[in-house]
Amino acid sequence: MMLYESLRKELRSKKYRMTAQREIVLKVFAESGERHLGAEDVYRKLVEKRYRISKATVYRTVELLSKLGFLRRLEFGEGIYRYELAAPDAETLHQHIVCKACGEVIEVDEKIVKDLVKNVESKTGYVINDYDIKFYGLCPKCQNRKSISRENRI
Ligand SMILES: [Zn+2]
Ligand SMILES: [Zn+2]
Structure with missing residues (x-):
């Protein structure tokens, strides 16, 4: 939770709009027991939580958070990208x-x-x-x- 709070502050201080979507996607990573999530996994977890978000938004948000340095993009030869919280x-x-x-x-x-x-x-x-x-x-x-x-x- 601490990590998530500091990420949230950083995202805000960088002048990037901390939209509800970005916040909730970061939260999935911060709270998930699994460390290496694909965008599809993130989407599935949000749907399970009955959070209304489109798959396209999840994909876009995950990609943006990785560009901003909050997520680290990983590739394990599965034909998809996985992501984890960037090491602070x-x-x-x-x-x-x-x-x-x-x-x-x-x-x-x-x-x-x-x-x-x-x-x-x-x-x-x-x-x-x-x-x-x-x-x-x-x-x-x-x-x-x-x-x-x-x-x-x-
Ligand atoms: Zn890892
Ligand atoms: Zn094995």
Whole structure:
């Protein structure tokens, strides 16, 4: 809730009109247990709450909030964009691992990634100020499923 309040203040201070729609869409992200929502998910949650909003408005609002830096746009190879609240500080910054089999997405602590970035900097002489790293693989559950089906074949 704190995060949502500070986002709301920021949105207001940036002179962007804090329309009811923008406010309610941010609130969905702030209050949702799931972290990585597609515009379709946001729309579904608002409909469940009996909030009257069109799908086109939800899509437009989500895209705008991402342009303004309130949401981070994510792409996990599903053919849709997902979004999460933009990290307000280094503490909450993270990257993602996607399971190729079931599509589960988990978050990777930025500290782990930082070492990799430092390594790339020292190898290339670049100063890296932005990156977007995704890891793909099989989650523990899907690894188990794979090994079971392999055993069955034998
Ligand atoms: Zn999986
Ligand atoms: Zn995330």
